[in-house]
Amino acid sequence: MLVVSNILSIHSGPHDSAAAVFQGYELKAAVHQERLSRVKCDGGFPDRAIENVLKIAGFKPEDIDVVVLSRGSYPTVYFNYGWFDRLRFAVQRKKGRRRHKSLSSHMWKNGTAKAEDVFLKPVFCKENGFRHDVKLFFSNHHMAHALSALFYLPGENVLAYTSDGGGDGVYYSARLLQGSDQFTCLFGDDKDFLGQGKTNSLALAYGYATQAIGFRINRHEGKLTGLAAYGKPSLFEQMSAHFSVSDTGEVASDFSNNKAMKQAIFEMAKAASREDVAASVQELLEVYTLASIKKIMAHHNVERLALAGGAFANVRLNKLVCEETGIKDIFIAPAMGDDGLVIGGALEYLMRQDGEKAFFANRRKLENVYLGEEFDAEAEQLFMQDDRLEKIAGDPAETAAELIAKDYIGAIYTGRMEFGPRALGARSIIASPKDDGINKTLNKRLQRTEFMPFAPYVLEEDADQVFEITDANRYACRFMTITTRVNPEWADKIAAVVHVDGTARPQIVNDRDNPLYSTILRHFKQKTGLPVLVNTSFNAHEEPIICKPVECLRALLDGRVDFVVIESGVFQRKQ
Template sequence: MKVIGISPLDKDATVALVEDGRIVFAAGEERYSRLKQQDGFPALSLAAGLEYAGWSLDDVDLVVYPFLEADKEEEKFDANLAEENRFLDSYEPQALDELLAAADARVPERTETVHGLDNPNEKLEKSILHKVFYSLAAKQPSLSKRFAKAGSRQWQEEARTSHRRWQSELESGLRKAGYSGAVRRLEHHASHAANSYYASGFNRALCITLDGYGTGLAGSVSLAEDGKIKRLHGVSYPNSLGTMYEHVTSSLGYKPGRHEGKIVGLAAFGDPAVLADVLLSRIDQHGGDFGIYQSNNIYFSRYLAARYPKIDVAAAYQYVLEVVAKDFVAHWVRETGVDAVVLSGGVTANVKLNQRIFEIPEVKEIFVYPNMGDGGCGTGAAMHFSWPGGTLPSITNSYYGPDYSDEDIESALNDAKLSFDQPENYAATVAALIHEGNVVARFDGRMEYGPRALGNRSIMYHAREPEVNQWLNKRLGRTEFMPFAPVTLYEAAEECYLNIEGAKHTAEFMTITFDCSEQMKRDCPAAVHVDGTARPQLIRREVNQGYYDILKEYENLSGISSLINTSFNMHEEPIVRSPADAIRAFLAGGIEWLAIGPYLVEHPDRGDKPAGH
């Protein structure tokens, strides 16, 4: 059965072609339009996918979309917000002034530099009028409740308009593409549960989904066994950990829906104890569920960001996310007795959270879907409707995008008037360049699907110097608090990371952090965060021979089994897709060498500059 899955159109619009549960092609529209998190109907990626797979629309049995019809979605969130009003009127949080006074006394004095901040105690800079308003909107009981309800009503109207708009655009986009066949809808969190379970290879698993909003829910729990998924529980919106984290991302001056990863990195520099009690006082945890008081009052997080150091605000929100989600998952693990957990949904892009879930004593195995956000819902919906039954082996990689012939690459290099060589011992040559301190961008094979670059559209550098994070980020136009992630030889996993057994497969997709061994901290300080963790990609030769061989040759030269792997793109641009994209980013980024297909290119402006910074 051939099924096309189209992800939600509000951001990161993505197309997936799936046959009998097997992903044939999947790519985000942003890679073709070159606009980060491109919204709207994914016409370019749909056309590219059909061409790549050799399908025509007449071959397609079904098109699926991971939201219900607009009127049914409206019924869901209208009921949600009526229930929220009852919760707001009945819940009695602890006295806020007392909690804040205690938090004031816990703020430490700091002098150590946090790269990316003007000073370690930096707060959100706002005028006196703003601060007064935030104080009233966050602290005054009747006013804060009114702002929470108003925030939910505003969200409700925006959601109503958005669902109608995207339904219309989906229908018109399919017509323009020439498709007149069947279209099926799937409840949003069912698509998240499907992609994580069907891709995991587990026969029996507990499916946990957590995100901002989807078909009335902000999370769900399902029991999956023998190829079938049964919903056990849904977390009603707006009790949303995704919304909570989006609010703090915005309040700290970053773009919600895009820069949550910066908050994860920033959190490691702060002290969660400063504000943890304040945040936990607003969360009602009960059994296998939780409620978030005044979830849509964004002024609460803005008030905290203006009053406390950014790093302490980030640390508290990250800590509370971990506590609430971990308690939630632990309850259902114990309730069901299932020791294999699969995760999907935008919240599970938080790699530190995934580590905490794996650390639940009863959890023995974990899998996180590589495209865990809404961009992955198209594959989930398509797998749901095309699944042949039973359990299939896990996916081995996420290289589901396009690839290019040597002729395509050579033509692009000639168009750019670049000189290139074709080394006889390619992997050894590239490894030697990296070992000498050169930055090398790699473009080869099929493009990765999802938010992570996994070797085919990656920038590689050695991780021996902690200063790498500052100068390489500056060169690429990025401002990040997280260190660069490492790629590590699969067979060296236990030497580099602690307590990784049971999570090695999901670590092949760079979706979880681990505490690092002393050897890893010593050999690769640039890839180890201030909290002693790293987010690795484990690489096996049978998955990506060319990539693996470069790393293996580097190990032969250096005795170190890891390299930095960061995405091949400029700041705020999508990961490169085509040879032309790769060449443009290579030239603009001042990267010393480009390993593109079988060819090796030295940057034309490099001249006699020394390797490195």
């Protein structure tokens, strides 16, 4: 009989810190630190997220049986430093400075591959209120990425492939699930943890190109994905000359270190427009990622792909991989970045606890990512009591659809907050797709600079009619992690959601997961004949997605949107 443990999973890193709670294999809650701190891509120890997920799950710290930790960045008080360093850090703490250090780096410095050798469990448990007998489990970065996708992709013969800007000294991993429970790692595990690291990250190359044209690494890579369609890959040959793929599918480069890679990309970027830089590094990412996966598939029976890691935030890459490999099914972890480590880390612990056979027998499809806190009652009370607002009479979904049909821009604030980088209908801005001018208008109101159109959402029954939905990409389209071609007869009718390359990034929705969201679209379709609506994240420039009702209220009062629809009604500013 399987043990049902209460598991708290934590990622404490330089960016995208998060926490999650599992009860056995049931994912109870997951929250980004940024949503609570209101600092975009916030890193450090996710104390607020920990408190929040425990609250959502109905647990106290002493209820937790297992704490899963990524080997990220933690307060130095948790490490076994010598007396002099401990004294120095204590003085800094008294001055209000709580220093963080990389756990992986501390392990390397001490020559151990076991985090337990350098992590002070008694201090950690006492500071955070955990029982002294709580189990600590330290997850492997790329195993956690892999399992965050693999666990939620049922079926046999799956390649779990990860690619990112680095974690635990590794940039890629490939793991095979053959049959239903034969699991092997081809590359990217801990065997080289203490060895000489490689310089081969395509994701880092993409990040350096992002920096080279004036944007921020680990934040604005999506802008390059949009820009790429406007440029020519004039630098691709120069970039490509530094990379190769082995017969086993491992990516290599001739750069001596990451600094050398960065300098080379910055130098190349001086000779091209930012559009051409974007197109060049996009092609680099696509060509070598696809080559790596295809080399692996040439040696193994692969029918399905499970993808995770920051590189697969690139929706255009995901489309190419899906189409060019001919696989039956693809699933990209919705929280594909380091925030998703809290999902995969807990799953890695469960695999170790229960064994691979039992673990894989528990795989299931992911229904939704509404894993944060729900504030419906608080939102209604706040909106009703504010004399600067008025409630519009009528059914909330029908009223919202009518306003959108009249070209008003609204926001939906309902149910539990999404986990992952995408707004998927719980904290979304919604608008009509008929005029591509809405992109400029809305970006101005939100003070954003974007180069891709907003994404559409579409009902299950209409998805195939509007977009090139296949058996392979259908599941991924539920989470807006892949682009598809827009069917030609619809491209001009929904111009606001179609990119210059003829693609869109749809979210397929149903009535089960978010009835208000789908019903608004149903009414809009009845009124206009258009089967999609614009969906973009409910946030202003460089802010995290809206979390609490007061943030939603502020956005409405500031004129970011014309109205907000919640479960109990539609509210607008008084005229």
